[in-house]
């Protein structure tokens with residue numbers, strides 16, 4: 001559906017993105033993740049035909065974003081980083097304008113407006129002036145304008161920024177609903193959000209792709225094995241050695257006096273062995289859990305200590 | 312063309328809902344009214360005197376002595392006022408970051424520019440229409456020639472088109488409305504007075520400068536002449552301004 005090949009963009013001498021290549025399949029929900037200035041907005045602007053790339057190609061539904069941009073724009077709903085709101089307009093007028101400019105026929109406009117107003121819970125504000133809404137509602141109007149022509153592809157640049165926690169949950173729910181029938185690209189710094197919504201993430205760092213993979217694969221790749229977290233009531237000096245001596249254990253680190261992280265080979269399933277050892281030695285197990293790697297770990301690791309990860 | 316109209320309609324809506332339009336129109340009408348009434352009373356004084364001294368009313372021409380100078384003055388006021396109408400066109404879209412909505416819609420850039428042009432021209436048209444009470448009044452009380460009035464209004468609209476296209480160009484250069492207004496005012500004034508250089512320059516260049524000047528062509532229209540060369544001048548001026556706007560907006564996407 002979306003094929004990006006060797007995409008680069010420079011602002012004057014400054015390279016914002018370098019040689020990005022990735023593919024997105026129909027119906028996928030993909031998250032762009034990266035620190036400030038990583039190039040997320042730049043990439044999305046290019047995909048939404050706002051500006052051309054300096055080099056490389058991007059194709060959406062087989063159409064080139066540069067050559068056939070008018071065709072592509074019919075397929076895309078775009079929420080820019082700052083919602084493009086005419087602050088002097090009434091919301092329903094604004095949405096009607098967005099519908100008309102996005103080629104919704106005149107006879108369907110009112111229907112389309114009603115649909116997105118309901119979808120984005122804007123019913124009680126639909127007759128108010130855009131500029132007088134709170135930031136959260138403005139953000140929702142921004143999302144509504146991206147949905148107005150019922151596009152196949154949604155590109156949402158930080159859709160939940162500036163919302164309160166309840167609204168964040170609502171918007172996430174909305175995106176999850178939309179995910180059933182749309183291809184969605186969204187960007188965010190909020191990692192749990194990506195974990196919840198997206199099946200696949202593209203981690204950008206300093207204009208380059210640090211990783212493209214599904215969440216599970218990323219986690220697995222980073223783990224290079226499994227980790228167990230062990231807390232006991234009383235440990236002695238020999239505990240580390242005894243744990244190390246267990247078969248399939250790769251390394252043991254002691255975090256505090258009674259806390260250990262045991263790294264073992266993938267799928268080793270050594271919980272039983274560890275528990276047995278602890279019982280035999282009379283350490284007294286307080287906690288024995290698999291230590292999972294969160295997206296935060298991946299994010300930090302890939303962006304900050306990129307060289308440690310062999311890609 | 313449908314898209315052009317959609318863009319124009321939105322811009323018109325925001326013109327008519329903003330105080331800028333009403334303030335600008337009011338100021339325009341007051342200035343125009345003041346100038347017109349002065350011209351008119353000067354004319355009636357003259358015709359009164361000529362009646363007394365020479366005993367003849369004929370010879371004083373309403374077209375030449377009232378309508379032509381008031382058109383002239385309108386052209387000057389429009390020069391001052393149109394930059395205030397065009398300044399927001401692109402500058403405000405950029406500042407408020409609403410331009411991506413248009414750019415990510417299936418609309419060609421030239422349709423956006425034409426839409427903005429159409430909106431500004433409509434506003435100017437409304438202002439000129441409101442000021443037409445003066446000629447209407449003259450028609451009622453006197454017998455001016457209709458020809459020069461009609462060509463006069465046409466010339467006025469065409470010249471406004473030139474101001475607007477320069478204004479749009481200026482507005483495409485910046486995201487600051489004030490800067491856009493100042494640039495377009497400067498451009499318009501320069502194109503107005505460029506003919507002044509004609510005497511100083513040699514005969515060849517002088518003729519070119521004379522031809523380039525906005526005012527030279529307006530004179531013909533005010534005299535009731537409709538020359539193809541004047542029409543060509545105005546249309547190419549407008550198109551050139553819009554073309555420059557297109558280039559600026561297109562190239563700003565590349566940066």
Ligand SMILES: Nc1ncnc2c1ncn2[C@@H]1O[C@H](COP(=O)(O)OP(=O)(O)OP(=O)(O)O)[C@@H](O)[C@H]1O
Nearest residue numbers: 011014015016034035036037038039040041042043
């Ligand atoms: N109009 C511009 N002119 C010059 N440089 C720009 C422009 N827009 C972006 N950049 C630069 O390009 C790089 C990528 O910016 P981009 O906005 O794509 O980052 P981002 O990932 O969206 O960041 P954020 O998380 O802060 O939104 C940054 O270094 C930025 O300084």
Ligand SMILES: [Mg+2]
Nearest residue numbers: 040041042081
């Ligand atoms: Mg961004």
